[in-house]
Amino acid sequence: MQFSSSSIFSDKRVENTVVTIASITVAVALVKTTLALVKSNDGSEKVPMIPYKLPFIGSTFKYYANPLKFAKTNSEKFGSVFRMHFHGAVTTVVGAKDAPEIFNNPDLSFLASKNRFFGGSFFESSGKNTLPDKTLKDVVMRHLTTNLNDYSPRAFQQFLQEIDRQALDEQFTVPNLLPFLRRFVSKYSASAFVGLRMCQDEDLISAFEHAVADIGPEFKPGPSRVIFPWFNSFYTKYLFPKSDAVKKHRALIKKSLSKEIAKRTSEQLQDNYIQDKIEDNLDYILKKYPHEIDDDHLESLTTIILIMIFVGVHTTTEAVTYVMYCLVKHPHYIEELRREQEQVVSNEGIDYSGSDVIYTPAMYRNMVKLDSFIRECMRTRMVGIVHAHTNISNQDIVLKSGAIVKPGHEVFINAFHVHHDPENQGDLENLETFDGFRFVGKDKLAVKSGHDNVSFGMGKHACSGRWFAIHQIKGIVSYFIKNYNMTPKSEIRIMNSTFGNYVGRPVGNVQFTKI
Numbered sequence: 185m186q187f188s189s190s191s192i193f194s195d196k197r198v199e200n201t202v203v204t205i206a207s208i209t210v211a212v213a214l215v216k217t218t219l220a221l222v223k224s225n226d227g228s229e230k231v232p233m234i235p236y237k238l239p240f241i242g243s244t245f246k247y248y249a250n251p252l253k254f255a256k257t258n259s260e261k262f263g264s265v266f267r268m269h270f271h272g273a274v275t276t277v278v279g280a281k282d283a284p285e286i287f288n289n290p291d292l293s294f295l296a297s298k299n300r301f302f303g304g305s306f307f308e309s310s311g312k313n314t315l316p317d318k319t320l321k322d323v324v325m326r327h328l329t330t331n332l333n334d335y336s337p338r339a340f341q342q343f344l345q346e347i348d349r350q351a352l353d354e355q356f357t358v359p360n361l362l363p364f365l366r367r368f369v370s371k372y373s374a375s376a377f378v379g380l381r382m383c384q385d386e387d388l389i390s391a392f393e394h395a396v397a398d399i400g401p402e403f404k405p406g407p408s409r410v411i412f413p414w415f416n417s418f419y420t421k422y423l424f425p426k427s428d429a430v431k432k433h434r435a436l437i438k439k440s441l442s443k444e445i446a447k448r449t450s451e452q453l454q455d456n457y458i459q460d461k462i463e464d465n466l467d468y469i470l471k472k473y474p475h476e477i478d479d480d481h482l483e484s485l486t487t488i489i490l491i492m493i494f495v496g497v498h499t500t501t502e503a504v505t506y507v508m509y510c511l512v513k514h515p516h517y518i519e520e521l522r523r524e525q526e527q528v529v530s531n532e533g534i535d536y537s538g539s540d541v542i543y544t545p546a547m548y549r550n551m552v553k554l555d556s557f558i559r560e561c562m563r564t565r566m567v568g569i570v571h572a573h574t575n576i577s578n579q580d581i582v583l584k585s586g587a588i589v590k591p592g593h594e595v596f597i598n599a600f601h602v603h604h605d606p607e608n609q610g611d612l613e614n615l616e617t618f619d620g621f622r623f624v625g626k627d628k629l630a631v632k633s634g635h636d637n638v639s640f641g642m643g644k645h646a647c648s649g650r651w652f653a654i655h656q657i658k659g660i661v662s663y664f665i666k667n668y669n670m671t672p673k674s675e676i677r678i679m680n681s682t683f684g685n686y687v688g689r690p691v692g693n694v695q696f697t698k699i
């Protein structure tokens with residue numbers, strides 16, 4: 185016998201049962217959330233609390249309506265530490281003076297917060313995990329970052345190959361830089377993550393390019409998931425892993441991996457195979473964590489590649505897009521950056537007028553003005569309340585401000601305050617003005633994380649891919665500076681501390697004209 189959903193729900197008794205269960209679930213959830221709020225609002229601290237009117241919602245919607253305005257107003261009013269009702273709980277937010285204490289406390293975990301919000305099973309398959317949890321950090325820190333002298337120029341060549349493939353016109357207009365640049369970042373990253381042959385595999389590159397955009401709408405939480413953490417846990421545990429977009433991209437990655445690993449296995453049997461040479465991150469993982477290539481291992485490798493796409497491709501695409509929009513918004517920097525580049529390339533004995541310069545890490549190191557420009561972009565972009573850390577211990581953590589973080593509770597970083605507080609930024613002035621070269625000669629490189637720069641996090645868990653990310657940004661931006669004039673063809677709108685009240689990703693039409 186077959187049931188359709190309409191036939192089931194036409195039965196009044198079943199309908200009543202469903203309504204009753206749903207009502208009980210909502211009631212239990214409301215009680216749980218209220219208890220959590222009462223517990224978290226224990227009044228034992230002397231830390232100021234941002235007033236709010238609506239229970240459950242608290243300040244959450246007000247924050248998302250304009251993160252910069254919210255963070256700025258409340259930093260001015262309350263200073264470095266305050267409490268706010270955010271994401272369904274009363275939570276502590278710390279700014280400049282207090283942020284390092286959060287990053288350096290081993291019981292406050294960034295990853296636990298990420299797992300909690302996105303669900304431990306966010307990317308995982310149903311099979312057994314065959315790789316240690318530290319695999320990703322290990323490959324990025326111990327292999328990719330230490331071999332950037334090889335990886336960076338090789339990845340840049342893949343970028344150039346993609347430029348040739350696209351046969352860009354002498355003059356063209358891009359309505360939105362993000363998808364345009366995402367393709368380049370995908371090829372660039374794939375060459376390091378999975379190697380030169382796999383980065384010619386269109387199916388795989390499509391996953392690198394589109395996985396975040398396709399999965400994003402399902403993974404971006406709606407209001408109910410944000411203000412009811414219990415509903416978010418339920419969603420990420422039971423509903424999200426079954427999403428079509430996750431399944432589609434996992435399947436694409438797994439198929440490409442399976443074909444590639446079979447080819448590599450047969451190549452290893454040939455006489456001229458060099459055993460110790462590591463070709464790419466995938467090769468490093470296969471050699472460092474050997475395992476039979478069964479379904480569980482392929483699924484586990486697929487998970488690692490998918491996470492690399494999220495932590496590496498998506499973040500770098502957003503950052504390079506942001507930097508390019510800042511350049512177009514402040515075109516007077518372009519000529520000076522071009523002059524710097526010409527000097528740096530010529531000093532290496534390379535003809536700058538040659539068509540395709542291959543940038544190397546040594547050249548990137550000497551592009552100090554571009555480095556400063558990128559750091560200023562990252563600084564002014566940090567306007568929100570971000571980087572949640574969960575107390576993973578069984579005891580209250582009493583911060584030096586007196587704020588208490590209870591076990592299982594979160595503390596957030598006020599990134600606006602960290603990057604715009606004059607005391608925290610030392611000798612920098614006019615912090616709400618964009619000053620592209622303000623870091624030149626100051627030992628404040630874009631990759632240098634610290635109390636005054638948390639765009640890559642800070643401390644033991646700071647982003648281990650930041651050197652690769654900055655090389656990518658420098659390479660891609662340098663190419664366009666060398667070869668094109670870039671001008672706005674509509675208003676360029678950027679959410680940052682120096683331009684009004686726009687909220688959202690940077691947008692605007694950009695015209696590229698070949699030099």
Ligand code: HEM
Pocket residue numbers: 287294295320321324328495496497499500503638639640641642643644645646647648649650652653
């Ligand atoms: C501009 C681009 C990027 C930004 C803004 C960024 C930002 C971040 C942030 C904020 C964290 C958390 C740090 C903390 O817990 O304190 C992080 C962690 C991490 N990132 Fe990045 N990231 C970028 C690019 C990359 C790339 C290209 C890779 C890989 C090649 C990568 C790999 C990682 C890894 C493995 C971690 C976890 C580190 C750990 O837990 O110890 N990231 N990143």
